[in-house]
Amino acid sequence: MRSSLTKNYIYNLSYQILLLLVPLVTMPYVSRVLGDYNLGVFNFIQAMVGYFVLFGCVGLNLYGQREIAACGENVEKRSRVFFELQIIRTVTVGFAFLLYTLLVTLLVKELKIYYYLFSIEIFASILDISWFFQGIEQFRIQTIRNSIVKLTGVACIFLFVRTSEDLSVYIFWYAITILLGNVLLWFCLRGEIVFARVRFQGLLRHIRPALLVFLPQIATSVYAQLDKTMVKFLSDYEQVAYYSQAEKIVKLILTVVTAMGLVMLSRVAVSYSNRDQKKIENDIHNSFRYLFFLMWPCAFGCVAIARNFVPWYFGAGFDPVAPCMMMLCPIILCIGVSNTLGTQYLLPTKQMKAYTTSVIAGACVNALCNACLIPFFGAIGACIATVAAEAAVTGVQFWFLRRVFPPKILLEGWRNILAAAVMGFCVWLLGLALPAKVYATCLQIALGVVVYVVLLLLMRDPFFLKMLRRVFRLKNR
Numbered sequence: 436m437r438s439s440l441t442k443n444y445i446y447n448l449s450y451q452i453l454l455l456l457v458p459l460v461t462m463p464y465v466s467r468v469l470g471d472y473n474l475g476v477f478n479f480i481q482a483m484v485g486y487f488v489l490f491g492c493v494g495l496n497l498y499g500q501r502e503i504a505a506c507g508e509n510v511e512k513r514s515r516v517f518f519e520l521q522i523i524r525t526v527t528v529g530f531a532f533l534l535y536t537l538l539v540t541l542l543v544k545e546l547k548i549y550y551y552l553f554s555i556e557i558f559a560s561i562l563d564i565s566w567f568f569q570g571i572e573q574f575r576i577q578t579i580r581n582s583i584v585k586l587t588g589v590a591c592i593f594l595f596v597r598t599s600e601d602l603s604v605y606i607f608w609y610a611i612t613i614l615l616g617n618v619l620l621w622f623c624l625r626g627e628i629v630f631a632r633v634r635f636q637g638l639l640r641h642i643r644p645a646l647l648v649f650l651p652q653i654a655t656s657v658y659a660q661l662d663k664t665m666v667k668f669l670s671d672y673e674q675v676a677y678y679s680q681a682e683k684i685v686k687l688i689l690t691v692v693t694a695m696g697l698v699m700l701s702r703v704a705v706s707y708s709n710r711d712q713k714k715i716e717n718d719i720h721n722s723f724r725y726l727f728f729l730m731w732p733c734a735f736g737c738v739a740i741a742r743n744f745v746p747w748y749f750g751a752g753f754d755p756v757a758p759c760m761m762m763l764c765p766i767i768l769c770i771g772v773s774n775t776l777g778t779q780y781l782l783p784t785k786q787m788k789a790y791t792t793s794v795i796a797g798a799c800v801n802a803l804c805n806a807c808l809i810p811f812f813g814a815i816g817a818c819i820a821t822v823a824a825e826a827a828v829t830g831v832q833f834w835f836l837r838r839v840f841p842p843k844i845l846l847e848g849w850r851n852i853l854a855a856a857v858m859g860f861c862v863w864l865l866g867l868a869l870p871a872k873v874y875a876t877c878l879q880i881a882l883g884v885v886v887y888v889v890l891l892l893l894m895r896d897p898f899f900l901k902m903l904r905r906v907f908r909l910k911n912r
Contacts, residue, residue, distance in 0.1 A: 457585050458687055461592050465605065466680065467750045473602045475672030476546060478679035480606075482663040484535070484553045488560050489660075491531030494649025495524050496566045498641070501648075501783055503570025514628035517567055519637045523645070528561045548603055555610035562617040564624070571627065580623070584616035647787045650795075661801060662817040669809040678814035680749060681759030682821070688737055689767050692730045693774045715784065716839065722775050723840075724898045727848025730771040732887050735859030737764045739866060740879050746871035755814060762818035769825035776832040776840060789835035797828035854890035858883050 466474060499520045506513040535557055539550040591608040595601065662682075666675045738761050745757040773793070781790040801824035808816030833842045862883045869875035891899040 453582055453585055457589055458683060461589055462680070462683065463748050463750065464593065465596065466753060468596055468599065469602055469605065470599050471673045471676040471752055473599060474679065475667070475675035476549065477602065477606065478663055479667045479672065479675050480546070480549055480553050482660040483550075484556055485660045487531045487535045487557050488528075489653065491528035491557065491560055492524065493527050494645045494647075495520055495527075496563075497778075497782060498645045498648040499566035500570040502641075503567055504572070504783075506570075510627075510629060511631065513571070515631040515633065515637065517564075517628050518631050518633050519641060520566075521564065522633060523638055523641060525561055528557065532557045532561070549606055552603060552606040552610060555607075556613055559610065559614035559617050562614070562621065564617070564620050567627075568620070568623070573623075573627075580616055580619050584612050584619070587615070588612035647791075648782070650787075650791050661798075662805060662821055665802075665805045665809055666814060666817050669805075670813045674813040674817075677753065677755040677759055678817045680753065681756045681763055681814070681818065684756075684760055685737060685763040685766060688733050689770055692726065692733055692767060692771045693778075715780070719775065719780050719840065720844075722779055723844060723847070726771050726775055727845075727851045728898055728902075730767055731848065731851045731855035732858060732883065734764050734767040735855040736862060736880070736883050737761075737767065739859045739862035739883070740876055743866045743869060743871045743875050743879065747873055747876070759814050759818050762815060763821060765822045766825045769822070769829045772845070773825065773829045773832055776829070776836055780836070780840075781832065786835070789832065793828045793831035793835070796831045797824040800824045800827040850891060850894045850896045854887050854894065854896075857890060858886040861886050 469477070499516075502516050502520070503513060506516055532554065536551075536554055539547065539554070543550050588608060591612070592605065595608060596605045663675050663679060666678055741757045741760040745753060745760065749756055777790050777793065781787075801820050804820035804823050805817060808819055810816075812819070833840070862879045865879055865882055866875065869878065888899075
């Protein structure tokens with residue numbers, strides 16, 4: 436049974452908020468206990484492991500979600516597709532796990548125990564069936580499962596990570612909670628599938644289309660991990676830590692902006708299978724309105740609070756994170772738009788050429804800019820490269836979709852841009868008068884919310900007024 440779009444969005448958003456809150460609680464503690472060097476080691480090895488998870492999954496997450504969604508309410512067909520894809524996943528990720536273990540044993544000379552502990556994350560990917568529940572639009576199950584796992588992980592960090600010597604403990608609990616979460620999902624399969632016989636031909640038919648989805652994922656994930664890898668090789672572990680911590684904060688904010696993405700992918704895939712182009716375009720336009728309402732204040736607000744936020748949040752030694760945060764904020768805009776155009780439209784409508792071209796362009800821009808900028812500017816250079824790459828992705832996607840969603844669609848959010856810019860300026864001015872303390876950041880955020888809401892009311896923003904009417908209508912029921 437498929438849930439409503441609003442319910443799915445709320446479930447997904449609630450989990451994204453939890454994703455936002457958990458690191459906000461743990462990062463200050465971890466940065467103080469482990470220090471910048473250990474965090475740099477963690478982030479670097481995590482990036483390296485990410486390559487093996489990526490190549491092991493060979494595009495099966497997004498492809499699997501799309502194929503399951505296309506099965507609709509046909510349980511027998513859905514079950515057959517599930518077993519076919521899971522067999523492929525077991526083989527490919529299993530091979531990646533064995534290859535990683537072999538390479539670590541033969542090639543890694545230092546920090547080997549950390550690499551071995553991270554192998555748990557690769558093994559856990561074999562059991563990850565979140566794509567199935569996303570495909571049937573059961574975001575409630577995922578939200579509950581992920582919430583339990585995340586909160587368990589937080590408890591373990593505070594209980595067991597006590598000194599700078601506990602990096603191995605931190606990695607272990609990070610990886611084991613991922614494994615636990617994936618195992619729990621299997622208990623939720625009952626009633627959703629039936630046993631289905633799998634033929635070898637059934638496996639083969641998924642290889643080519645999965646690879647077509649995988650190609651752009653290679654480019655996307657490689658340049659997402661490439662920054663940390665190149666910062667380490669062209670600089671040091673400390674610069675990796677500064678860049679990674681800034682990226683985490685900005686991307687945590689971004690999770691709220693892009694919460695609609697996975698929900699809309701399944702919904703648009705169903706509409707596409709029903710050949711309902713009008714409904715697809717209407718859904719994407721509505722998604723853009725949600726995006727405009729959230730992304731502009733998030734971007735301007737993040738820049739405005741960075742100077743006061745970083746010193747009290749990360750502690751001594753992490754001051755370089757503040758300029759990195761400021762430099763990375765434009766990706767909130769770029770990724771927000773490319774998520775709507777790419778994940779919500781191009782992928783479910785199977786326009787793989789456009790999607791692949793956009794992310795390959797981003798990967799090329801990222802690699803070139805990293806090579807030129809990191810040797811001179813370290814973490815700041817990586818930030819500039821990331822922004823340039825995401826801008827390239829968005830630009831290419833707009834070019835391919837210029838007849839359906841022309842760039843001028845961004846101007847529909849002009850009220851949000853104006854309100855967010857004024858809000859950001861007010862928040863920044865307040866920050867100049869306040870010290871780098873917790874209460875100062877809270878006051879800045881409170882002022883930002885008030886200014887943004889008041890300005891939207893004064894300009895009578897149609898989308899905001901529509902949301903208010905819905906809220907009051909629900910209260911009156």
